[in-house]
């Protein structure tokens with residue numbers, strides 16, 4: 473999701489843009505956003521003048537890093553000329569020495585040799601939606617005629633591979649694959665997919681922000697899925713696959729901050745833009761009551777100063793009682809506010825719908841995560857002591873040599889002593 477820029481008040485901001493609004497060439501039956509049924513008609517892509525206006529404003533606020541996530545619908549329907557214009561405007565308005573990055577989430581079916589060459593040239597990170605082997609994928613990810621898209625997606629991935637484009641796989645977990653974790657993991661291995669992430673299937677539209685979150689799978693099913701996937705991922709203490717959920721858990725055990733919003737204590741500063749420039753604080757809060765403004769009309773400063781933004785940001789830390797005393801709070805932080813049922817005044821809520829899933833996977837993985845993280849931190853510690861500290865172990869109050877940013881005494885001291893490294 474997005475990247476970083478320094479917005480009003482010096483805070484960093486990630487930007488995700490719905491490039492073609494709801495337009496999509498597929499009609500996946502569980503889609504939480506598009507209603508065009510795989511027949512998009514005339515494409516509603518972002519207007520070039522709007523793109524220019526926002527790019528200029530956004531780049532004025534950057535502080536060395538400018539990053540964008542392009543989503544849909546199916547963003548490739550915007551056409552190569554749209555993305556050529558986007559990267560040209562980024563280059564035009566970015567201050568000198570700005571690092572520009574772009575991410576793109578696609579169903580993969582429209583990828584061609586020409587697209588892959590472009591994506592490689594501009595170093596896009598591409599997320600491809602793929603729900604598993606052909607029978608699983610084709611049951612839900614279909615076009616307007618009801619035909620599965622698996623072969624077209626794999627063909628698209630072939631183009632990415634030939635051009636050396638960085639890509640990862642996004643798998644929606646639904647009734648058709650939630651009991652098939654082993655098959656999914658074997659599939660990723662067979663196809664040499666080394667970065668994957670899971671998203672539990674939503675049974676509501678992201679625009680219906682007043683409707684409670686409804687999901688196709690039960691918390692128990694998702695918890696069992698994650699636990700089985702974890703056993704395979706762990707691989708006897710030598711994971712070979714990057715699974716975003718487990719990587720984020722591992723970061724916390726490494727005394728680092730998770731990168732995925734649901735694992736963090738606060739929702740990140742993020743701007744989700746509709747194709748027409750309407751701005752919202754999150755992909756799951758695209759409703760009129762959460763509208764922050766429009767980037768074609770309002771300045772970024774005004775949008776970020778919207779009181780609606782503050783109301784949104786206040787939700788996540790307003791934890792329900794069970795979360796406040798939960799033993800897994802540091803890993804979970806109450807999950808996602810969209811998955812909690814809120815009181816009318818939004819001052820209180822139930823725990824995240826997937827609370828039971830989280831409790832299950834966190835308990836299931838705890839001992840092995842501790843062991844994995846402990847070993848990794850010690851190796852990092854030893855290496856950094858050798859390379860940067862001329863063999864001298866830090867003092868108790870010095871920054872820990874593992875690189876966590878914590879004080880040594882609050883980080884690796886006990887482990888280092890147990891391993892007789894001091």
Ligand code: SF4
Nearest residue numbers: 794795798804806827
């Ligand atoms: S596991 Fe459940 S109770 Fe614990 S922090 Fe997460 S949502 Fe709250």
Ligand code: SF4
Nearest residue numbers: 733734739754808809
């Ligand atoms: S509301 Fe949920 S999805 Fe949105 S930023 Fe917060 S944690 Fe992430």
